[in-house]
Amino acid sequence: MNETQKKILKSAITLFSTVGFFDTSMKDIANNAKIAVGTIYLYYKSKEELLGGIYKYSSAIVLKRIKLKLKKVSDPLEMLRIIVTESIDLSLKNLDVFMILFVDHKKMAIKNENNSTFNNINEYIKLGKSILIKGKEDGIFDFPDHENFFSGIMGFWSSIILRAVLTPSKLTNKQIKEETLNLFENTIIKGIRCNK
Template identity: 25%
Template sequence: MSRSKEEKRNRILQAAISVFARKGFFHAKISEIAQEAGVADGTIYLYFKNKDHLLISIFEEKMEMIIGRMRASLVGAGDPVEKLRRFMLTYAELVIEDPELSHVFQVELRQSGTFMKHYKPVKLQEFLNILAEIVREGQQAGRFKPEIAPGVVKRAVFGALDEIALNWILKERRYDLRESARQLGEMFVDGLGIGTPVTA
C-alpha cells in the first residue's frame, strides 16, 4: 500500500473512532464516517467491507499499539509486584489518554454481533498473556501463590479493569480512574499472597 493510501486508510479509521464514539456503532453511518474523514462515501469501501470490518480493524490496529505501550511500561520493573502495579496504572492511563477510543473499546465493540460471535481476538489474548507472564514470574520468584492459575488471574484482572473503565466512561469521567486502578492493583497484590522474595 502506498504512503498516501495508508494515510487515507488511517484517516478513515480515526474518523470511524470519532463517529462511533459520538453516535454509537448502530447509529453511525458510513456517510458520516466519510464526511469526518474528508473522503467520498465510496472510498470507505475501497479499504473496508462494512462497519463491522471497520470496527474490527480499529480493534486490531489499536491493540497493537496498546500492547507495545504496555510492554514498554514494564521495562525496568524487575520485581513482578511492581510490574503488576504498573500494568494496572498503565491500563488506566491508556483509557484516560484517548476517551474516544476507550468508548469504542468499552462500549461499541459489544454492539457488534460479528465481533462478539465470530471474531477471534488474537491481539486481546496477546495482551492478556502479558498478565499471565507477570504472574508466572512472580510464582517463580516466590512472590505469588504457586497454586493460583495464571490464566485465572489474567482474566480476573482484566475483567476488573474492564469494569472500572466502563463505569468511568459511562459516568462521564467523574472520578479518578488512576486511583481506582491503584486500589485494584493493591487488592490483587494482596490476594496473590506476596511473600518474602526467594534468595539463592
C-alpha cells in the same frame, strides 16, 4: 498508512465508541472524516472489516506501548502494576479506543480468538497471564491457579473506569487513575502478595 486512511480510522473510532457500531452509518463516518463514502471502500472492504481494522490498529498501539514499558523491569509485581497502570492511562487518554477495545467487543474477541483481527488483544492477555504465572513461580504472588485470573483483573479495573468515566463527576482523569490504582493495590494486589 496514508492520511486518508488515518482520517477514516479516526472518524470511525470516534463514532463507533460514542454512537455505537450499529447506529453509525458509513455516511456518518465519511462526513465526519470529510471524505466521500466510496473512499472508505478503497481501504476497507466492508463496515465489518473497518471495525476489524480499528481493532488491529488500536490494539497494536496499546500492545506496543505496554511492551516498551515492560522492557525496563523484570519484577512480576512491578510488571503487573505497569500493565494495569499503562492500560488505565491509555484508556483514559483515548476513551474512544478504550470503549471499543476493552468494553464493547469483549464477547466478539473471545469468540473469534483465532481471527487475526484479535491477535494483539490476545497477545496482551497472554502477556498479562504470563506475568501472573511468573509471579507465582517466583514466590511473589500466591493465588489459586486459574486460567482467567488476568481477565478478571481486566474486568475489575475496566468496570471501574467505565463507571467513573460515564458517571458525571468532578474527578479529573488523574484522580480517576490514582484512585483506581490505589484500590487495585489495596485489594487484589494486597490479596495475592506473599507475606514476607
